Amino acid sequence: MMEFSFVNPTKIIFGQGQIATIQQEIPSSAKVMIIYGGGSIKQNGIYQQVVDALSEHQVVEFSGIEPNPSYETAMRAVAQIKEHNIDYLLAVGGGSVIDGTKFIAAAAKFDGKPWDILAKAAEVTDALPIGVVLTLPATGSESNSYSVVSKLDSNDKLPFFSEKVQPKFAVLDAQVTKTLPERQLANGIVDAFVHVMEQYLTFDHGAKVQDRFAEGLLHTLIEEGPRVFAEPDNMEVRENLMWSATMALNGLIGAGVPQDWSTHMLGHEITALYGLDHAQTLAIVLPRMMHAMRQQKEAKLLQYAERIWGISEQDNNIAIDLAIEKTVAFFHSVNMPTRFSDYQLGEEIVDAIVEQLERHGMVALGENQQVTLDISREVLKASL
Structure with missing residues (x-):
């Protein structure tokens, strides 16, 4: 730690x-x-x-x-x-x-x-x-x-x-959340989820307490996220979601651990250029970032697969693929699209976003600064 x-x-x-x-x-x-x-x-x-x-x-x-x-x-x-x-x-x-x-x-x-x-x-x-x-x-x-x-x-x-x-x-x-539109509820759930992932999905650092706290938040969001749409009058669900979102980024689970934030940096540029909601950009980028950085993040991806999704597949590549698929499915379960094409955006956006990243000095992102502009371009193309 x-x-x-x-x-x-x-x-x-x-x-x-x-x-x-x-x-x-x-x-x-x-x-x-x-x-x-x-x-x-x-x-x-x-x-x-x-x-x-x-x-x-x-x-x-x-x-x-x-x-x-x-x-x-x-x-x-x-x-x-x-x-x-x-x-x-x-x-x-x-x-x-x-x-x-x-x-x-x-x-x-x-x-x-x-x-x-x-x-x-x-x-x-x-x-x-x-x-x-x-x-x-x-x-x-x-x-x-x-x-x-x-x-x-x-x-x-x-x-x-x-x-x-x-x-x-x-x-x-x-x-007060009972009057929120479903789009805003979905945004909140996805935003909180990705906040946890950016602090959790890095590399093994021996911080067992932070890992278990993070996993508890992920489980709560996965379980309660879809329920808030199916059971809109269930205050217990809403309270658990509200507290999870606060705990996701109050510094507790990020104390003493490496942090990523590459998905957020790409997301900021997408919002600035094309006006997508912040959480919408995160749901697009995260699954493809997980795929692009699978070798560097292999140990934590396998931990995520087993502890969050119960995946015990012996083939590591298959386990990671399944974990990414489950992540996408979770976003869909809270009515969140996961591709640029869902917002009528095509390949023309890739160069514009990469140029923005370079202009803002976002040329070496992630917990080990291994997300280069080439990898960011790869992630964006895979997200179309």
């Missing part, structure tokens, strides 16, 4: 009816900006719960955070923050709203050009405090320090990390 330091200071407030507790979590003297997306929270009752909870606070609203949060929209929020002297941010939404809020929190305090946080990995030395009311379990952004933001005028989608934007608290009430 690798050396590591693990701290996760985000307070998780889990359970039905817990949105009301944000009143105690945000200082009464704070001037709060509520940040949300397209306004669905006003139709499903979440907005009113938040407003009621903050009835004794000074509140300003900012709406319009996109499914892939943009730098341009974030900077409009920053202007309002400075105009109204906002000193606390409350993200009400899924991963995109939370990611956008993290960048807004950093940009509002940044001395310089905020785009440098993303484009030049400029250090974030201060940020506004953030609270979260989670509406879509998927990214785990509610309890980590990562964010991904897009720049519309240049087709850039770039990540940043700073402990300064770690949310202070996150309310997880699975009841």
Whole structure:
């Protein structure tokens, strides 16, 4: 196991009816900006719960955070923050709203050009405090320090990390997911699944605790994912999915282990160029990445095959093929397509995506930097 330091200071407030507790979590003297997306929270009752909870606070609203949060929209929020002297941010939404809020929190305090946080990995030395009311379990952004933001005028989608934007608290009430469209539910399940895989499917590192935690999350997502569509009123299913998505990327299973993230890097470029949902890109890329890197990942692929899918085939190649097929079948079981052709995209996209990878320096990806541009091209062609 690798050396590591693990701290996760985000307070998780889990359970039905817990949105009301944000009143105690945000200082009464704070001037709060509520940040949300397209306004669905006003139709499903979440907005009113938040407003009621903050009835004794000074509140300003900012709406319009996109499914892939943009730098341009974030900077409009920053202007309002400075105009109204906002000193606390409350993200009400899924991963995109939370990611956008993290960048807004950093940009509002940044001395310089905020785009440098993303484009030049400029250090974030201060940020506004953030609270979260989670509406879509998927990214785990509610309890980590990562964010991904897009720049519309240049087709850039770039990540940043700073402990300064770690949310202070996150309310997880699975009841709010009952009004989500099936597409968003599927996105959340696939996103959480691939988050686990990017930290699990690397090479043997002797971290048995992290492996078993990761396998438990994979089993839960595989078992409960299809059930949320078959049993939409089953709150136990929804709660297990919500907690799995949070645990998938709160730092626990990634502590002391090598991590991959090549599938995510390709996925970011696909979204930036062609607008596919983040999880849609992951479901396309992951199976072909597993195939392309099967020799380098053979030991963990066989472990995955046996422990997750019960495959005990003595021929290693057959076992790995079956595990990949099972992975694809799982994505299909939660109504997630797995090829570019499902979105009417053809071979013309391959060169464009590879060019984007090269422009962003994504030329040696994966846990051992073995995913070259040639392998990325191979993966993309196999995904058509």
